[in-house]
Structures are given as structure tokens and as C-alpha cells.
Amino acid sequence: MTTVAAYAAPAAKAPLERTTIERRPVGEFDVLIDIKFAGICHSDIHQARDGWGGAIFPMVPGHEITGVVAEVGSGVTKFAVGDRVGVGCMVDSCRECENCRAGLEQYCLQGNVATYNARDKNGDPTYGGYSAQVVVDENFTLHIPDGLSLDAAAPLLCAGITTYSPLHHWNAGPGKKVAVVGMGGLGHMGVKIAHALGAEVTVLSQSLRKKDDGLRLGADHYYATSDPKTFEELRGTFDIILSTVSAPINLDAFLSLLRTDGALVNVGAPEEPVSLNLFSLLGGRKTLAGSGIGGIRETQEMLDFCAEHGLGAEIELIEASQINEAYERVLDSDVRYRFVIDVATI
């Protein structure tokens, strides 16, 4: 066991504070990673405050992790000391169910092991990226291509794959019109990726406050959903609407913006049930769907795609002491577009 520095929430709704945690010994197929950067995902805040229930404390959040390999187990073949690597939202899965065998570990039928706020196969709690080091099985470790800086790459491990996977699955590309709802951590990556995939991209945001950024990052159009004219003007327009917001949206109104056979895909989700008129789906054979992160193989594919197209996240680098303040700013949507912790400051 190794004792490492970390930032943890000691209890629900308590501020995060500096502490130490134990990391397991490096096993045969494990990689020990010196963490360099950890992104702050909105779901870190949900979980640190026990918003979904069942949280395990103390909690070390962080599932947008980049770093450098410090040690490898004797059976490791995919990584060597010094490699630039990343870890996302999961660190293990059953590896035997049909979904795992198909590379869909995120939908493991036994449930995957989340990077933090979960228990591993031995029943030990998992701790995330707000820490100096982490030990991860090589099969759940990703290569960060040379073209990506480690700080801007960190948010790709969640925000990047969460938007890439559905855009890819629902065939965003040339000739397709894609709308991205919400211009936050997920949304800004959705815009970059949909644009790089060749789609015509529209941002649907509450206001026009971030319009300049949206257009700069690759959007072709930018509309405010607070303006009712938006819904008249864009009726029947989109092949894919990617909703990245976790606040409840008017599903019927957004479904009216889809073309025949279009799909509204949610990657954010409100905690409360939403209301839906099923007739909104019948006229035009429309799809309302959900998508959760991506598989390991697909995550590597996403990283390679982002490196090829020069797509890092837009980040605001902070010191560990600023984490609690950053949480408040995320809740106020006051971040462009992802806080990333410089782990050297923990």
C-alpha cells in the first residue's frame, strides 16, 4: 500500500479538504500513474454532495485524469514507465458479459466499477483523480497521444467521450445537422467534436451569452432557447440533438426540432422525472435516447480523433485549494469551460 495526498469530501455537503489515502500495491496487470491533472465534472459535485444517494465517504472525486506512468506490473504489455496516460469514469468491469466482450464496458451487465464513489471487486472503495497517484488495471488505462497536452486532455476522459460516443453512434457527419443543447463542459466538447466529424452544428443555449465562443469552437449557428422564435424557426431541422444539460428541458419542444427519423440524445439527465407527450415521437418516427460515456476501445478512438483534429478542452487551470470555490462557480455556470486541477498543488 502507498499513502498518497488527495483532496476529499469527508461527508455529504462538507467542503473538500486535503487528506491522504491508501493506494493498492501495483498488481501484475496494474499501472501506477503519477497524476498530473484532474478535471472537475459536474457529476463530481452531485456525488460529493450525495445528490444521487448512496455516496461513500470520505470521497475523492475525479474521473477526468491524465498523468504519466511511474511503474508497471510484471504482466503489463500496453504501457511503459514514462507513457502519457489517462483514466476516465471506470476502472474495471466484469469483462465477461456480452457488453464487455463487445467493448461496451460502460454498460457492463454486472455494473462497471466507477473510478470513485464505488467499490472494486475486493469491496474496497475507489478513489478518484483529485490525488497524487492512482493504480489502475492496464485495460482501463488510455494512451494520451502526443498531439494533446495533458491538461487540456483531462476533460476528454469524461466530457469528450460522453459527447463523442453518441455523436459517433448516431452518425453525426457530413450532411447531418446536429444541435448541441447547453454550452458547458460537455456542450463545448460536443460542438468541437460534431464540427470535426463534419456535421453542421447549431448550439441551443439558454442565452446568447457564449455565442462568440460557440462560433469560435466550431458552431455554424447559435440560438437562444429563451426566445420562442427559436422553436418556430428551427422546427423539423435536426438529425441529431445532443442534450448535455442536467436541468429538465421541454422535451416536446425540442423533439419538434427534429427531422423525420431524428434522434434527441440525452447525456445529461435531471434527477426528477420529466413530462413527455408520446405524440411528439409518433409524427416523424422520432427517437428519444440516452447515452452514457463510452467503452474503453471507443475512448481511445476518441482520444486519437481529438489529437488528430487538435481538440483539447477549453480549460481554466486551478490549484487544489480552489476546488471548493470552483464547485460553486460550476453550479453558477461560471466556467469556460472546464476547471482542471493542477495536481502538483495538492
Added chain:
Amino acid sequence: MTTVAAYAAPAAKAPLERTTIERRPVGEFDVLIDIKFAGICHSDIHQARDGWGGAIFPMVPGHEITGVVAEVGSGVTKFAVGDRVGVGCMVDSCRECENCRAGLEQYCLQGNVATYNARDKNGDPTYGGYSAQVVVDENFTLHIPDGLSLDAAAPLLCAGITTYSPLHHWNAGPGKKVAVVGMGGLGHMGVKIAHALGAEVTVLSQSLRKKDDGLRLGADHYYATSDPKTFEELRGTFDIILSTVSAPINLDAFLSLLRTDGALVNVGAPEEPVSLNLFSLLGGRKTLAGSGIGGIRETQEMLDFCAEHGLGAEIELIEASQINEAYERVLDSDVRYRFVIDVATI
């Protein structure tokens, strides 16, 4: 103009009664059909009672029509006098939009012209199949293959295509597990068609009352949704769930029965909004979709498929004088599985 006998609702909620209506002269591309049979669809009752608003009275319902060609216009090439033919839920569309050009006239971007309770391109009201004759453009007329009797074929024009189209679109076939929710007019055709397509078919009905019929018509399994154990036992089972019921269902519970990447497709829809937890879609990349009837080309394909597999509807033939009584019995779910009017009795 030709005056023909018909059964019409004179006003919302008034009983249907015998009357006469005018049919337009046979135009260049028109077919005059001696109607032999007309199915009673649940939506006939909705509309005759103005359940969706905006109804046009007097109303002659009926969009499950079969008969024999009595006369053809000078430009008609697809039909000859004596041909056995059918007419479904629509009698015209714009024919120019991308959906019409793609054979998706049911999703015509200008709105298709419904067979009754609508206005045609001249602004005249359309009247449906509870009548002795109808004049229809040949492009919205279907051939009834020899293998199908005209009475059992009538319900295929709505109940058949409404279930065939989504089963076909979402790839029901060998190796796929399909659940059909509801064992009524639509549901019993869904069972027959899904079975003929080669899928493993499960009926999910409120009770086991119609279990023997379900198994006889092609279901491999039959479960009561009133039994909570059904939802435990079948969790994560189906590739496709086809919901044919128009009462609100517990969407979250039914979505839990889908496999990863599965689709819950609604062809019935309640008038009131339903509640949905979007997390039910995220875990397993699930789809909630809707589907409405089918295009003309696809409807012909469905009729040919049904003839090839010997699939008519299970019907109860009635005289026109029994229509009002039949409506009450449909509302009581007391029909196995479709009332069909012998139009000779009008």
C-alpha cells in the same frame, strides 16, 4: 358526383346513423372502389367522439378498407376494373417533399390527407370506409394479393401496417427478442407479424386472459404486466418492445425490460403527457421511439408479406346496424380482435 350510402356520426358523441354522402367524379388518375369491408379501428371512436379535437361532422369513419375496383380514370395504369384493392389511413399527400419522395408519405411535411375527418386539396371533407363506394387516387390504392380474403385483409390497412412498419424498421427478425405490449387489434397483428419475421415473441398483456390466443397466433411467451414478478424476470430481455396500447404505461418499468441498445416503440399513445426518468434511457443507450402507420410502398410490401405468410386479422364480422354496439365493445376491450363491417349491409 355520385350519391352513396354511408354510416356517419352527425355530431360529436352522437350515435352513428345511416345517411348518404357525395363522392367526387372519377378523375384521370382515380379509382372507384366498391367497398366490401371496413375495419373498426380504435381511432375511429376517438375521432367520431372528437377526442382529439377539430373533428369535421358529419363524419364517416373507416380507414381499413377493402373492395373491388368498379371504374378507373383514363390515366390509371396500376389498376383495372375487378381488381381487389385496399385503402388505408391516407388518400393523398404533397408528393413533393423529401419524405414523400422517399416513400414516407405518412410523414409528409405538408401533412398527408387522412382518409376521413380531413380535407382534401380542394378543401372538401374526406369520408372513410363505412360507405358503399370511395374514389381514391391510384397512388394511394393498394393491391390485395390473392392469398388474402377481403374481410380479414381490411384491418391490415391500419393495424397491419402500423405494427409491420416499426418491426421492420427496428429489424425484428431471427435472433431478436420482441415484446408486444397489448393484445388488441394492433397487438394481435404485431404478434403474427413479429413471429412471421422470425423473432422470438413475448406478449405483455395486463392479464393472462388472452394467453391461449396469443400463443396460437405466434407468441412464444405470454406474461401479465399486472404481476410485478414479470418485470423482475424479464429485466434486460428485449431488443424491441412494441407498445400498442393507448393508455399510459409505466415507461421506466418497460424500459428496464430492454437490452442494451434496445428500443421501446410506441404506436399507441395516450392523450395526456406521460412521466419518464431520463436515467432509464442512459444506462444501456436505450431508445424510446414512436412510429405512425407506414408509407404506400411499405404498405404494399406488408400486404404481400402477409399474403405470403397467410396472415389475416382475426375478425368478428358485423352488420352496419351493429356499429354503435361494436364501438362500446371496443372500449370494453371486448373484441377478438377486430370488428369488420360487412359493407353490403349499409
